[in-house]
Amino acid sequence: MARELREVVFVDGVRTAFGRAGPKGMFWKTRADDMAVKVVRELLRRNPQIPAERIGDVIFAATAQVGDQGLTLGRDVALLAGIPQTVPGFALDRMCAGALTAVTAGAGEIALGAADIVLAGGV
Secondary structure (H helix, E strand, O other): OOOOOOOOOOOOOOOOOOOOOOOOOOOOOOOHHHHHHHHHHHHHHHOOOOOHHHEEEEEEEEOOOOHHHOOOHHHHHHHHOOOOOOOOEEEEEOHHHHHHHHHHHHHHHHHOOOOOEEEEEEO
16 A cells, blocks of 8 residues: 655754864853753744644754763653653764754654654754
C-alpha cells in the first residue's frame, strides 16, 4: 500500500549568538539547556498562532551528551520552556550535524503523519 507523504514547511528559526568555544567563550559557564530554553521561549512568543499543546515532538541535539548536555534535552527543554508535559521530546548526538539531523527527523515525523508540528534544533 503506497503512502502519500505530507508537505513539510519550515515556519521560523531562532538562534543564540555565535561564540567562541572553550574557557574564553562568552557561553562557557552557560548550561546547554538554559540556552535552548531561551530560544524555544522566543520561538513560541514569535508564533502565537501555534499553540504549544499542538506541538507533536521536541527534538534537540547536542555536540556531546555529557554533563549538562547529557540530559534528555528535547524533553527537558520542552518542560522548562513551558510546553505541556503531554508533548514528548528526545535528544540525539551527532556532533556538528546534530541540529540538521534533528530538523530532518522532525520533518520525517511530519511527512509521515506522526506529528503536525515539531520543534527541532541543536545546542
